[in-house]
Structures are given as structure tokens and as C-alpha cells.
Amino acid sequence: MLFSPPVYKKYRKELGQYCNIGTSGKNFVVAGETQMLSFFSEEHLLLNIFFIMFPLVFYQLVFHEKVEHRIILKNVIACAIFAVPSILCMMHPIIKQPGMIFDFRIIPLILSSFYGNNAIFLLVSSALIVSRFWMGGHGAYINLISSILTIALVFFFSKKYGRLNLKGKITICVLTSYTGKFFGILFNLYFDPAYNLMLPIAFYAMQSIFMGFTVYIMETILKNSKLRKELIDSEKMKVASIISASVAHEIRNPLTAVRGFIQLLAAANVSADKKQMYSKVCLDELDRAQQIITDYLCLARPHPDVIEHLSLKEEIIYVSSVLVSYANLKGVELQVQLEENAYVTGDRQKFRQSIINLVKNGIEAMDFGGKLVVSLEKQSEDISLIITDSGKGMTLEQINRLGTPYFSTKDKGTGLGTMVAFSIIKSMMGKIKVESQLGKGTVYKITFPAVAQTKAI
Structure with missing residues (x-):
């Protein structure tokens, strides 16, 4: 153009x-x-x-x-x-x-x-x-x-x-x-x-x-x-697997206790008072297993914890009575050293669940028997719950990884029990300090804010 x-x-x-x-x-x-x-x-x-x-x-x-x-x-x-x-x-x-x-x-x-x-x-x-x-x-x-x-x-x-x-x-x-x-x-x-x-x-x-x-x-x-x-x-599947493994792990604890006490009830030389106590512990542990299932089923509908004033002496006595048969089975001597007037606030069932997890881990860390001591130390404003075992111990790297999913020092462990225990303790405003040496054992020092005895129920 x-x-x-x-x-x-x-x-x-x-x-x-x-x-x-x-x-x-x-x-x-x-x-x-x-x-x-x-x-x-x-x-x-x-x-x-x-x-x-x-x-x-x-x-x-x-x-x-x-x-x-x-x-x-x-x-x-x-x-x-x-x-x-x-x-x-x-x-x-x-x-x-x-x-x-x-x-x-x-x-x-x-x-x-x-x-x-x-x-x-x-x-x-x-x-x-x-x-x-x-x-x-x-x-x-x-x-x-x-x-x-x-x-x-x-x-x-x-x-x-x-x-x-x-x-x-x-x-x-x-x-x-x-x-x-x-x-x-x-x-x-x-x-x-x-x-x-x-x-x-x-x-x-x-x-x-x-x-x-x-x-x-x-x-x-x-x-x-x-x-x-x-x-x-993939993350959804991982969460599902974590939840399922955690449920199985948490329910296994009370079922182990129930199984041990049922064996004791079957013994011929058990007095009527002990049978009544063993039966009560079995029922309490079955209720705890039911509560664990309910908690996991309600993950999508979180509900508030039942906050109570807890006597650490009574709770440790209960935990030791639940795990004493399991400790004897593993050849472990379970000792408690308690303080009077030691009170904290928290959810009773979850607190028991967390301490049982940690004590059970300590028992399982002693492959050839040993001694596990649960003690209380009271300071002016804090109360420390100390769990000491004479097991195989951990390295510094293993200590740093405690409380994370799928990390465990046990061959078939999932690490979820410790993770749940740490989470519960932190929700109660607790602080966790872990000290360990290979071949010499591990010490868990759990510190809670103390409350007055007059508030205990």
C-alpha cells in the first residue's frame, strides 16, 4: 500500500x-x-x-x-x-x-x-x-x-x-x-x-x-x-497414621495395667481387701482407656479440660499402684519419695496419663532390671516431680529430639507417648528438664507452679 x-x-x-x-x-x-x-x-x-x-x-x-x-x-x-x-x-x-x-x-x-x-x-x-x-x-x-x-x-x-x-x-x-x-x-x-x-x-x-x-x-x-x-x-495420611498409632499406644498402657491386676486377682492367696483394690484399679484404668478414645474422637471438636486442684502425693501413689505390677514383671524396683502439701492445678486424667507414660518409659529403658525413683521436691513457689531411672540413658541429640513424633529410643516405639506427655505437662504450665548419660540412666525434672493447700479438693 x-x-x-x-x-x-x-x-x-x-x-x-x-x-x-x-x-x-x-x-x-x-x-x-x-x-x-x-x-x-x-x-x-x-x-x-x-x-x-x-x-x-x-x-x-x-x-x-x-x-x-x-x-x-x-x-x-x-x-x-x-x-x-x-x-x-x-x-x-x-x-x-x-x-x-x-x-x-x-x-x-x-x-x-x-x-x-x-x-x-x-x-x-x-x-x-x-x-x-x-x-x-x-x-x-x-x-x-x-x-x-x-x-x-x-x-x-x-x-x-x-x-x-x-x-x-x-x-x-x-x-x-x-x-x-x-x-x-x-x-x-x-x-x-x-x-x-x-x-x-x-x-x-x-x-x-x-x-x-x-x-x-x-x-x-x-x-x-x-x-x-x-x-x-501425604500430610493428611501422616496425621491419620500418627493419630492411629497414638491411640494404640495410649490405650495399651491402661490395658497392660488391667491385664496385670487380673492376673493378681486370679492368684489364690489374695485377700478380700486387695481384691477390692485391684478391681477398683482395673475399673479406673478401663475408664481411662475409654476417656483416651473419647479424646481422640473429639479432636475435631475440642472441649475444655476439667481443671482441678491435684494432690501430687495422691496422684503419684495412684500411678505407682498402676505400674508396680509392670515394674515387677520387668525386674524393676519402683520407689516413691513423697512430700506433703504438694498441690498443682490441671486435668486429673491427662496428668495421670502423662506421668504413666514417662514412668513406663523409664521402666522399659532398664532391660536388665534396676531402680526407678519418683520423688517430689517443694520450693517456695514451685513443685518439682523427679523421675529417675538407671537405664541405658540417652545422648544429647536424643534428648533434643524427645517429644517429637516418630522418635523413640525403643526398637518398636513411636515416640507418641512422650510427645503426648510433654504436651500435657506444658498445658499445665509445667517445665521439663531432661538430664541423661549413656549407661547411667535418665532424670526427668518436671516443675509446676504450686498452689495453696486450702484450694485442694
């Missing part, structure tokens, strides 16, 4: 107003017989990249999981994140020539098909074509032709795209973007036979490079999203 000098001056005036001739960052290319003026904007290049990348990344990080199962809303958002960048890219062209503009609009169009669906792709295509005709110029007809070619290529590759690896997907998108636009620009020779194709060829090469980069980013985001979902599912 040949321009007379007045027409050329008109386009030069329009382009000069658009690009602010004389400012830095703008370049002009003279090409063709008519010295057609072309405008290249580095600023608009960055804007095109921003218009395309920001919605894609923002959607994946913010909206993807929230709208995953809301199909209508998901499709509406997908149309917006592909159609709006296409229109914005046309409004801020990277290269502008009389009647034509060059930008990255084709990239969201291709992505809308390969990462959306046919309905989204057709809507985005329609929006792109209508908007380009609204902007005017003979480039609108070239855009129509290149869009039709791109649509045909996209429909040809769409069924194969999902089965391709990353390299194949990048190749398909690059070829589609370059081929559709290149054959489209050839039709400009109809309007201007002297049109120089070197600039479009170079631009579409740059566009194809960014197309490949965008596909790489998209695939990386989707892969990370999939890995994150798999990680969440």
Missing part, C-alpha cells in the same frame, strides 16, 4: 503524538519504498509481559484451589485472565506501523485453549477479533486471518497436547504462535507489495521465545500446584 507524502506526514504526526518523539527508550525504523515509520517501545514490551504473566501467576497462587470445584466461576475467571491481557496487549503495542500493531496478544489466545477448554478459547478468540476491528486499520483483517490460522492449528494439536512432555508442549506452542502470525502477515503484501517482512519475522521470533518461556512457567506452576496437593494429601 503506497502512501503519498501528505498521508505519510499524517501517520508520522499520529505516531509522534503516540510515542512522544524525542524521548529516550523509543526507536524508529525506516523501511520500504515509502519510508514507512515503525515505532518500537521497550516500555510496552515490559507491559505486555506483565499483562500476560501477572494474571496467570496470581490465579494459580490465590484462586486455583478455591475455585477448583466451582466450574462456572472457574471458567469466568479463566476467560478474564486470558481475554483481558490480550486486549491490554493490543492497547499497548510493542511495535506500531500505519494501520498495524505488533504485540503479544496471540500468547493468551493459545494458552486459553491448551490450559482452558474450547468454550474459553472461542470466547477469547471472539473478544480478540472484535477488539482488533474496533481499534481499526487494515491490520484488523490480517489479525482475523492469523487468528483463524491459529485456531485451526490449536484444534489440530489440542488432543495431543496433554500427552506431551514439557519439551513437546513448548515446541507445539512456539510453532503455533509463529506459524499463525507469520502466514497472517504475508497477507499484508496485498495492501503493500513493497512491505518489508524482516521486522515482523524478527518480532515473531522474539514472541515465540516468550511463548516458550510462558509455557515453561505455566507448566512449572501447575507441577508445583500438583506437588503441593500431593504433599497436603
